Amino acid sequence: MARYVRIPGSIALITLANPPVNALSAAVRRGITETLSRAIADPEVKAVVLCGENGNFCGGADIKEFAGPMSGPGLVPMIDAIEAGEKPVVAAIEGVALGGGLELALGCHYRIAHCKARVGLPEVTLGLLPAAGGTQRLPRLIGLSAALDLITTGRHVSAQEALQLGIVDRLTEGDTLGVAVEFAQSIAGQPLGSRRLSTRTPACPADLDSFLQGALVQVRRRARGAMAPEACVRAVGAAATLPYSQGMQREQELMASLFRSAQARALQYCFFSQRLVGRWSTPSGARWDSAEPRPIRRAAVIGLGTMGRGIAVSLLQAGIAVVAVETDEQQLEAGRRAVTALLERRAQGRGSEGPLRFTTDLQQLRQVELVIEAVFEDLAVKKQVFRQLSAVCPADTLLCTNTSGLDVEQLAACTRSPELVVGTHFFGPAHVMKLLEVVYGPRSSPVAVATAMHLGKRLGKVSVAVGNCPGFVGNRMLKPYLEQAHFLLEEGAAPEQVDQALEEFGFAMGVFRVADLSGLDVGWRVRKEAGLTGPGVAPGESPRRRQGRRYSPLPDLLCEQGRLGQKTGRGWYLYEGPGAREARPDPWTHSFLQQYRQQHGLQPRAVPQQEVLERCLYALINEGFRVLEDGIATGPEDIDIIYVFGYGWPRHRGGPMFHAGAVGLATVLDRLEHYHHAHPDIPNLQPSALLRRLVASGNPPIQKWREVIRRVRSQL
């Protein structure tokens, strides 16, 4: 709804009232339309101020309404009526003015913002475009180039940047509403002609065609296969080439092509899932709303390798004091240089950091409230570190392990307070990547989980609480995906062909490019530890079978050749030299694969792109269903958020579980059955019980899966 009051000085005040973010639901649109007519009709009213309650102007259209039939007054005529009116309307912006909220403000004749406000047109992140005139008014206000940047990225801009760009007219550090009212009084009666953005001509780059072409190329590169960014470019292009009314028509046509698209549904699902995972719970009954997180002011990071450095930077940037620990002076010095360089690179425009100390002495941890261990992925080494930490740190210190998949409970068992041990699985680079898997063991206390989840939020991460099993959620599901990729090479595919299929699906990088980037030795070490390769393998065991199932030794063979990926200048691909980034298909790899197939009597065949996708992705999805069955993830949303934020799953495809629902669970089941029949020695291709049950329950929408999961779990 919207509230209306007349305040002294002939000002009408319209307040959007729809907590928490004053989204423009049908009731709010109706409220604005009615109160505006009232203000226009009242001869005593000389100017109008539009604001939002509870410190937020407006978070945009009500996204929840998009799933159903739209009703109530349209946003476009409402905003047009504000702009066309003869009485000046001033937007008083506090908190956020996003999407339809900013479009509403752009329809007003003046915009006054609080210095802490943020504005933006984030519709592209929901698979849409700003279709309430945003693509037509913003270019007319700030020029085509700046508008295109905002609209195609969806980024939020600070009030200061908004002022520089010309989006807002004035900033205030004090009472926004008071300043807006005073301002409205001062401009009442002045002509409004040039304040109506629809009447302006946008400032355009000299060579408009090539500018727009360049923009298309850029958005296609940035979000492979995503429709909305392209539609945004076309709509903004229309602002430059068409009169306002025709531009608006084009905006509506382009919006119609996106509004009910699968991509928009997927992106909106991601929006709500990201918020849902914050309302975590564990099987033992711990919950986000009942467990109180501990405040963390002082932390330690053990091990300043690839991960520890980024973790230390993340903590420092959240204002937490850090003691950084390494084994010897040489390693410490390397860590110190790396952390300092990262901090310097990120220093511009950032807030103040917490204090930082480097040491090789664990005794320095006598006052820390939280420790994140990031030493080698070796259970024995980690156990030893946890024993030492338990002896040195205060008894109530939260001890976290940044392991890729080792047993958190075994580490907890090495300490005197196992309930204060959790896994905090960061993703590299840890100061950049947004995901944090918080792993609770059987004895982790609600406070420990809550503190780690809250810490993640403070570090700007999306935290997902998951159960303890090898690889947790993300890496556990990755295993069958990687395995299929290797099997496909055995059967006749080339690395670049597999990668191309995955990249066309929307991944920024295919599986083999990623492997080269992360280093093939990472997986090699894990496989050695698991007894799949190296001295742990039983003598006489076939190279293509391990532990009673099909195995591909291909990545091990590459490592044995010293081909560890980008860092050695060669891996699945060839690089200009060690550390170079551009991957080129390597004739060596092709002939190596050919010889391997000959040696093992494998008849190569042409592997269709569809098969590459189905085998890699459905094997991963199938494991996702098992993760749900086992209670390691609470719901499909947790898995999808992990994959979108941690593994580069294309966001416009919603995540693996959402994708399965979109393809149709019956189809996924059918294809898995088909491939399992063809490859009975790959147990991961055998459809999971939960997938079968969901299909038998009539393929319910993903929001209903939790009910079926509960039933399946109770029967297992």
Ligand SMILES: CCCCCCCCCCCCCC(=O)CC(=O)SCCNC(=O)CCNC(=O)[C@H](O)C(C)(C)COP(=O)(O)OP(=O)(O)OC[C@H]1O[C@@H](n2cnc3c(N)ncnc32)[C@H](O)[C@@H]1OP(=O)(O)O
């Ligand atoms: C064939 C058909 C023809 C097609 C024609 C169709 C014509 C349709 C015309 C429509 C034209 C409209 C065009 C348009 O401009 C569309 C939009 O405006 S889309 C919305 C754009 N806005 C956003 O993307 C902002 C989203 N929100 C946020 O980024 C954050 O929530 C925000 C920064 C505002 C606040 O962050 P924070 O404080 O961290 O709180 P939360 O994120 O946890 O949110 C709290 C709570 O509020 C819910 N919520 C937030 N925003 C919205 C929203 N816009 N609509 C609905 N609900 C919203 C959020 O989900 C949280 O609730 P939970 O219950 O926890 O989920």
Ligand SMILES: NC(=O)C1=CN([C@@H]2O[C@H](COP(=O)(O)OP(=O)(O)OC[C@H]3O[C@@H](n4cnc5c(N)ncnc54)[C@H](O)[C@@H]3O)[C@@H](O)[C@H]2O)C=CC1
């Ligand atoms: N590299 C990656 O992309 C990711 C790694 N991880 C996990 O993070 C952990 C660390 O991995 P990386 O940083 O890649 O390893 P790394 O090999 O780059 O660094 C490990 C560091 O720990 C130090 N160290 C070893 N024992 C120590 C001890 N007792 N006390 C203090 N320091 C000690 C080593 O000197 C080294 O600098 C591993 O468990 C790994 O599985 C998790 C996610 C991603």
